[in-house]
Amino acid sequence: MADVPFDPIATWQKLVSDWEKQINEVSARVTGTEEYSRVMNQAAKMQTAARQHFDRNMEELLKTVHLPSKADMAAIHDRLAAIEDAIEQLRAALSRETLRPAVPVTRTRKPSEPE
Amino acid sequence: MMGADANQDEISRRVQTEIDRALQRNIKGLEFLTLPKQPVGAMPKDTLLRRGTLQFYHYRPVVNDVYRIPIVFVSPTSNRGYVFDLARGQSLVEFLLMRGYDVFMIDWLAPRKDESGLQLSDYVLDFIPACLAIVREVTSEPTATLLGYCMGGTLSLLYAALHPETVANLLLFATPVDFEKMSLFRLWGSEKFFDVDRLVDGLGNIPGEFILNAFDILRPANRTAGVLNLWTNMWNDDYVKSYRLFDRWAAETLPLAGEYFRETTKSFMWRNSIMKGETVIGGRRADLSRITAPVFSIVAQHDHVVPLAAAHPIMDLVASEERREVVVKGGHVSVVAGPGAVTRIWPSIDQWLGKRCT
Numbered sequence A: 001m002a003d004v005p006f007d008p009i010a011t012w013q014k015l016v017s018d019w020e021k022q023i024n025e026v027s028a029r030v031t032g033t034e035e036y037s038r039v040m041n042q043a044a045k046m047q048t049a050a051r052q053h054f055d056r057n058m059e060e061l062l063k064t065v066h067l068p069s070k071a072d073m074a075a076i077h078d079r080l081a082a083i084e085d086a087i088e089q090l091r092a093a094l095s096r097e098t099l100r101p102a103v104p105v106t107r108t109r110k111p112s113e114p115e
Numbered sequence B: 001m002m003g004a005d006a007n008q009d010e011i012s013r014r015v016q017t018e019i020d021r022a023l024q025r026n027i028k029g030l031e032f033l034t035l036p037k038q039p040v041g042a043m044p045k046d047t048l049l050r051r052g053t054l055q056f057y058h059y060r061p062v063v064n065d066v067y068r069i070p071i072v073f074v075s076p077t078s079n080r081g082y083v084f085d086l087a088r089g090q091s092l093v094e095f096l097l098m099r100g101y102d103v104f105m106i107d108w109l110a111p112r113k114d115e116s117g118l119q120l121s122d123y124v125l126d127f128i129p130a131c132l133a134i135v136r137e138v139t140s141e142p143t144a145t146l147l148g149y150c151m152g153g154t155l156s157l158l159y160a161a162l163h164p165e166t167v168a169n170l171l172l173f174a175t176p177v178d179f180e181k182m183s184l185f186r187l188w189g190s191e192k193f194f195d196v197d198r199l200v201d202g203l204g205n206i207p208g209e210f211i212l213n214a215f216d217i218l219r220p221a222n223r224t225a226g227v228l229n230l231w232t233n234m235w236n237d238d239y240v241k242s243y244r245l246f247d248r249w250a251a252e253t254l255p256l257a258g259e260y261f262r263e264t265t266k267s268f269m270w271r272n273s274i275m276k277g278e279t280v281i282g283g284r285r286a287d288l289s290r291i292t293a294p295v296f297s298i299v300a301q302h303d304h305v306v307p308l309a310a311a312h313p314i315m316d317l318v319a320s321e322e323r324r325e326v327v328v329k330g331g332h333v334s335v336v337a338g339p340g341a342v343t344r345i346w347p348s349i350d351q352w353l354g355k356r357c358t
Helices: A008-031 A034-064 A070-102 B002-034 B092-098 B120-139 B151-162 B183-188 B196-203 B208-218 B222-232 B237-251 B258-270 B339-354
Strands: B045-051 B054-059 B071-074 B103-108 B144-149 B167-173 B295-300 B323-328
Touching: A008 A034, A008 B183, A008 B208, A008 B222, A034 A070, A034 B183, A034 B196, A070 B045, B002 B237, B045 B120, B054 B120, B071 B120, B071 B151, B092 B103, B092 B339, B103 B120, B120 B151, B120 B258, B144 B151, B151 B167, B167 B339, B183 B208, B196 B258, B208 B237, B222 B237, B295 B339, B323 B339
Parallel strands: B071 B103, B071 B144, B144 B167, B167 B295, B295 B323
Antiparallel strands: B045 B054, B054 B103
């Protein structure tokens, strides 16, 4: 049997690959339980509630100091996006009108090789 | 003696190579940290429709004579469609254009706050039909091939069940239908623990980070291992470019419209309605047994997002005489992009689709 020279990079890559596989397997065992699901959903619920609470307080604070809140900015963004949509629809309608003559293709192609 | 000399030469050559690569890693590693976003989207296209979360493109044909039946990509609702068109040589769109197909794409943007009320019926009975009406207008062809990936595939199947006469072929990548087999998602989203109403009522749209975190928890070591492998391959420009393309795509996971999320959770996850033929969209039952168009389903052996078993029943649910399933090595993304897709999957798609698009 021929000697295979030591390859540190290949060894390192195998180490990483084995580590990845092991961690994923352990994780799947932990996360694949009802207990994990219950705790995760409880944490998500609390996080959502905390986020809503924080958002409400921040909105009040910004209102007091006469600054726009994230919700105000989002509303402006949505209105701008709606205007952009309307412009885009006009542009797209014009583009479709002009597209057909601009793309002079025939639609008769056949496959070159049989399946 | 000759053998010992050759061995020493080989060792010295390898040491030299590793020193060069170590230097390159440091130089390119610093560059990597300061680079802007990797540009994506290789092929020129025209936007034919943009309406809130919906964007619809027509890619410019690159040959004069195309196949009669156009192809319409339906992107997954949680991700951008540019995964099909990452860069030259890594673009399924480019491949199909070069092979003479006329390619359109339904792509999604992050839904706006005022779109949190979008439902499954908006996607299946409004967005897809609106895009196909434009395809008919542009091509004068009454039917099209739908190519769907992940939930884009599920939407394509549901649309085809309700409008079978407008679908010439269905090409599906990692498309879930049996949600009971998506064991971890099903457990985490179980009715017992997951208060979807509270989440949607509280947040409106479901943030992209929420979706991305769920994907990450499925395989928590993948991201770290990916970074370690990136460092090892930092000397290789092609590897780094490819990493950056996929990393950008994954990071741009989209938020989901709240009502759509609520409906898919309750109908698909909790009731497994597609398997039971009980999915009701806009008051109509979407029964996949009404689909008679040829179906080609590509699934990945090691897909941790949509396991093989979640996609496999497509073959039994549709009534198509021509149906084919191919199981390929790799994971959820490698079915649509990456070296295996380029060399093996894409040519098999062309071979299957060509004669069905004339």
